[in-house]
Amino acid sequence: VFSPVEMAPRDPILGLNEAFAADQRAGKVNLGVGVYYDEAGKVPLLRAVQAAEEARVAEHAPRPYQPMEGLASYDAAVQRLLFGPDSPLLDAGRLITAQSLGGTGALKLGADFLQRQAGKRMVAISNPSWENHRAIFEAAGYDVVAYPYYDPKTHGLDLDGMLQGLRDLPDGTVVILHACCHNPTGVDIAMADWVKVIDVIQQKGHVPFLDIAYQGFGSNLEDDAAAVRLFAESGLAFLVASSFSKSFSLYGERVGALTMVTASQEETAPVLSQLKRVIRTNYSNPPTHGAKVVAAVLTTPDLYQQWEVELGEMRDRIRDMRSSLVAKLAAAGVATDMSFIQQQRGMFSYSGLTAEQVARLADEFGIYAVSSGRICVAALNTGNIDAVANAMAAVLK
Ligand code: LMR
Numbered sequence: 242v243f244s245p246v247e248m249a250p251r252d253p254i255l256g257l258n259e260a261f262a263a264d265q266r267a268g269k270v271n272l273g274v275g276v277y278y279d280e281a282g283k284v285p286l287l288r289a290v291q292a293a294e295e296a297r298v299a300e301h302a303p304r305p306y307q308p309m310e311g312l313a314s315y316d317a318a319v320q321r322l323l324f325g326p327d328s329p330l331l332d333a334g335r336l337i338t339a340q341s342l343g344g345t346g347a348l349k350l351g352a353d354f355l356q357r358q359a360g361k362r363m364v365a366i367s368n369p370s371w372e373n374h375r376a377i378f379e380a381a382g383y384d385v386v387a388y389p390y391y392d393p394k395t396h397g398l399d400l401d402g403m404l405q406g407l408r409d410l411p412d413g414t415v416v417i418l419h420a421c422c423h424n425p426t427g428v429d430i431a432m433a434d435w436v437k438v439i440d441v442i443q444q445k446g447h448v449p450f451l452d453i454a455y456q457g458f459g460s461n462l463e464d465d466a467a468a469v470r471l472f473a474e475s476g477l478a479f480l481v482a483s484s485f486s487k488s489f490s491l492y493g494e495r496v497g498a499l500t501m502v503t504a505s506q507e508e509t510a511p512v513l514s515q516l517k518r519v520i521r522t523n524y525s526n527p528p529t530h531g532a533k534v535v536a537a538v539l540t541t542p543d544l545y546q547q548w549e550v551e552l553g554e555m556r557d558r559i560r561d562m563r564s565s566l567v568a569k570l571a572a573a574g575v576a577t578d579m580s581f582i583q584q585q586r587g588m589f590s591y592s593g594l595t596a597e598q599v600a601r602l603a604d605e606f607g608i609y610a611v612s613s614g615r616i617c618v619a620a621l622n623t624g625n626i627d628a629v630a631n632a633m634a635a636v637l638k
Contacts, residue, residue: 266607280623288551312529319498351482369391407438413447421587432471451472453481589617
């Protein structure tokens with residue numbers, strides 16, 4: 242049974258962790274995976290998380306199965322965070338939220354649901370997009386196409402190309418949109434432009450599927466959810482995949498959510514019942530711990546406040562690293578204007594490095610980045626940034 246099995250290629254992002262771990266050089270730096278490291282190069286355990294965990298351990302709570310859609314208090318807190326505590330949607334009976342295994346799990350649930358219940362077979366992702374968007378939807382049986390998004394000449398959004406690309410898709414296509422902190426480019430859509438995007442989506446009957454894995458890493462929790470709230474106001478039915486991996490530094494707990502906004506209250510019960518079948522036939526029900534911790538922080542005012550402060554600290558440190566990198570690249574002799582790195586939002590910089598230059602960074606300097614040229618700015622610190630800037634300058638020459 243196993244003899245015909247061939248080696249799979251390394252995952253374009255997670256595979257870098259394997260290559261990094263195998264590298265024996267002392268000065269190696271992992272700018273591959275989207276993980277926030279603190280100034281000491283460690284994945285932080287947030288103080289708010291630690292407090293919630295300590296309270297939970299002290300409860301010595303039993304571990305029954307969770308409902309298929311996960312912890313109710315968590316699901317409700319996710320809705321408030323996404324749509325705002327005063328959103329009319331909260332009482333309109335049009336929201337379904339299911340705790341998921343990270344943002345990836347949410348995308349997979351949505352993909353399976355839309356295929357089984359709405360017969361969807363085609364999805365459009367931005368060019369470029371998170372590598373795993375394509376892989377998840379292909380594995381779920383979809384044809385994956387791309388709409389224009391990034392303009393390398395301006396390091397900005399190709400809005401006209403994007404709108405035309407969305408118009409050119411067959412009516413009713415599932416469209417993945419990054420709600421904030423676009424991965425990998427860090428280029429976001431301005432509010433006035435989101436209105437135009439929503440307009441085309443409405444005209445074409447497309448199914449918007451928003452991915453928001455970095456809420457809080459752009460401007461703040463509220464502003465980063467603005468696109469989600471604009472879709473909410475549009476009256477459209479849509480889906481949202483969200484994640485607390487980054488914002489709570491809880492990568493390994495797999496705490497995400499799929500939220501579906503139905504067009505009317507009548508749709509909600511049947512949609513939830515079918516979503517539960519998707520969950521049951523994938524993994525039955527989600528784990529408890531991460532959702533309990535997140536729900537406790539989101540519903541306890543002191544802890545919430547503490548979390549917002551810690552999220553702000555992470556965001557500010559990334560911004561400092563952006564400006565510092567731009568300055569150090571110039572000081573290391575890079576003649577091109579690299580100031581676009583400062584405008585990009587979230588954890589990443591789409592550096593413009595080619596696949597060959599990225600390969601040289603790994604081979605010659607032990608610095609790992611995604612072959613698309615994406616680097617994780619959140620992995621830079623004052624101890625490694627000089628080496629990174631000098632190495633980048635060397636391969637850019
Ligand atoms: C990333 O883009 O690096 C993160 O979202 C982690 C992942 O699973 O790829």
